[in-house]
Amino acid sequence: xxxxxxxxxxxxxxxxxxxxxxxxxxxxxxxxxxxxxxxxxxxxxxxxxxxxxxxxxxxxxxxxxxxxxxxxxxxxxxxxxxxxxxxxx
Numbered sequence: 001x002x003x004x005x006x007x008x009x010x011x012x013x014x015x016x017x018x019x020x021x022x023x024x025x026x027x028x029x030x031x032x033x034x035x036x037x038x039x040x041x042x043x044x045x046x047x048x049x050x051x052x053x054x055x056x057x058x059x060x061x062x063x064x065x066x067x068x069x070x071x072x073x074x075x076x077x078x079x080x081x082x083x084x085x086x087x088x089x
Contacts, residue, residue: 040081048073 007013051059051069059065064072 036081040077043080044073044077047076 048069051064051073054062056066059069
């Protein structure tokens with residue numbers, strides 16, 4: 001026999017609540033995280049392109065080896081993103 005204290009359509013109401021929560025709370029954060037990763041990747045690419053135009057002597061003056069350009073660009077873009085996030089909070 002069914003429970004008289006149970007609301008009719010309780011399961012459906014819970015499902016709709018979960019769907020609304022997903023679209024209003026979880027999805028925007030996920031989209032924001034992806035956008036942040038894309039920004040970081042674009043910045044890393046731009047830094048790499050700019051550094052790759054430098055001569056070996058210019059890179060050496062900055063303490064960078066040409067073989068390390070991708071690592072340097074990725075690390076620098078990550079630092080910029082972290083610094084930017086701290087400004088927002």
